[in-house]
Amino acid sequence: MKRLFLTAALLTMMVSAYAAEPFQAGRHYTELPFPQPVETGDKIELREFFWYGCPHCYVLEAPLAAYVRKLPTHVAFVRTPGVSPNWLVHAQAYYAFEVLGVTPKLHAPFFEAWHAKGRRLNDAASIADFAAEHGVDKKQFLETFNSFAVRTRIERAKQQNVGFMVDGVPMLAVDGRYVTSPVMAGGQERDEARRNQLTMQVVDFLIQKAARERKKPAAR
DSSP states (O other): OHHHHHHHHHHHHHHHHHHHOSSOBTTTBEEOSSOOOOSSTTSEEEEEEEOTTOHHHHHHHHHHHHHHHTOOTTEEEEEEEOOOGGGHHHHHHHHHHHHHTOHHHHHHHHHHHHHTSOOOOOSHHHHHHHHHHTTOOHHHHHHHHTSHHHHHHHHHHHHHHHHTTOOSSSEEEETTTEEEOHHHHHTTOOOHHHHHHHHHHHHHHHHHHHHHHHHSOOOO
């Protein structure tokens, strides 16, 4: 009888703990079966997977940028482009921006050019023209676009897309362990702005969860 009472009490505690969680694994986020290495050292990593041509990534860009500006000092934000075959030219563009150190200047305008202005920046020449319009030397951009440094980053991105099990964008990963997206976090919510707001709430929850788990002593 005593053992039965303890078992029932334990189950009650487990159910209560689950109910207390504002977001649930398998519903609002997914835990990766194989945690991925992070690039941010002692800081918790928040990683975005995106594609410049994705309308949902475009809509998420502004609220995500505002969220990132307010991140606490123990969290670092990184981006990784999606690398599906039709997206590779944009991944190449992103890494060319990164190598040249012009991502802060060109990232948001590239989204705007594609989605708000209807420019189809689908090849090296058109993207180089776009970069030149924003003060980047065209010849230098094309050299960088086709450089070994960019190709190396593309290969690394391909590995990360596989490791993080990216099957769509936008997707956000926290500390190499958890992934969420507006589709997961927003559920049946039809309003995209509300879905994005819920996504940021789930990310907040996962950052706090990752911080607690980092503090746990290692199992012997």
